[in-house]
Amino acid sequence: MSRVMAPQVTRSSGGRVARIVIGPGVRRNALTSAGWAGIERAVGRLATDDSLRVVVIEGASGWFCAGSDIREWDAASMDDVELSFQRMEAACRAVEELPVPVIGKVRGAAAGAGCQLALACDLRVMSDNASIGMPIAVLGILVSVSFANRLTAVAGAAAARELLYTGRMVGAEEAVRLGLANACVRGEDLDRRVDQVIDSILGASGAAVRAAKSAVSAIQAPARVAAGAVAGGSPVAYDDFSKGVDAFLHRRRARAHRLAR
Template sequence: MTLRLLRQAGIATLLIDNPVRRNAMGRAMWQALPGLVAQAVADPAIAVLALTGQGAHFCGGADIAEFATGYATPEAASASNAAIRAAVDSLAECPKPVVAVIRGACIGGGVAMALACDIRIAAEDARFAVTPVKLGLIYSQSDTQRLIRTVGVGRAKEMLFTARMVEAAEALRIGLVERLLPPDDFEAGAAQILAGLAATSRPALRAVKRMADAIEAGAPPDAPELDALFEDQFRGADFAEGSAAFLAKRPPRFTAG
């Protein structure tokens, strides 16, 4: 297996560990991903999930070496596509924050996974491309929708039409990533950001994600379930601890949950 789940100090890291193939995702890896996400969700000690690649690259996309068998028949193609869709959706539907930690190449299916994450942190030497047209293919509806929501329809079409490489500075400018970090300090900088997230209130993190996702999906301004979500935080133990810590001028000691 070349996909691993690591746990440390409130952070679960999904590590794509296939560096000899630029961390390309094989079918077994796509199939394993939802179960690993579920493990991180079920672990109360985990506050945030990071997705990253081993070595110099994030992910080179689906492993083309498997295409001859994975897409040999219409039935095989449907099964392969379903496995990829379930993997990417498991990231998007994770109730805990998911952060893509990107260096080097982020191509094709790698971009699809990154788009399914809540936040994308990239090294200044990262580069991105959405390349299905080079194989006579297109992005799925859900992947195209996430790309359009992230960069806008015009830029999404241009990226999909041309399959060109987008350098990190442009990715930041168009909203494809939220943060850029220097390559020489990338691991330490990304670890600091993740640690900062893990130190905050875990129920609040999950509630923020639910709120933002519901609003993006078109929830009305007076949605009762979102009003309830807002009000519920005032009755939580973390609000009492956060308030006490603020008044005492000390860091809060939030409990896992």
């Protein structure tokens, strides 16, 4: 199993800016169930801080998040798989419910649940070699209404359907065109661009920014409530899911074997 690391949370600008670095720094920051729970706890601790003005979420070692650690699902029970999905959703909801803007700083891949985590952020700034998408159908994962809602809210129904049906990953430039990202910049400029966004937010009235987030969240609330109301049932077609996990792990082991030769 991957190392389970608590998200690293640092503060700057007199404590007004929190930076959360997620993932173990290996396997493209694919997260275990415990990793998702750690994100929820870290974000929850920030939610009551009245001095906080903005949060940045990024992945360790040059990757955002490749979703869940598939190895955790090898021969897992249905209950364990469902618990994992519940923790993914709880982490994303915690990000959405923060009262201050959250910036997703995306390098590498934001895939599957990693895509959902990025979409839970208010703003997404991507490096030009980053990608984002929901390649979950191949694993027999039945997309939840909450997952579909986030994708539809930012990209529209037509794009959401195409990406969910095909599992296609989207490059950063196309992500901006689709509304999945706010900006695409060269990798070496990503830190500077995110810092510029932070400075713009800090230059505005803190009360006004919080009110703006609350107002937009209120507009989105009916869809989120509806998504929660119809959620339920298994997140996977279990037979297809088990086959998909086995095939994924087989490809991963075969590639590791080739590289080791």
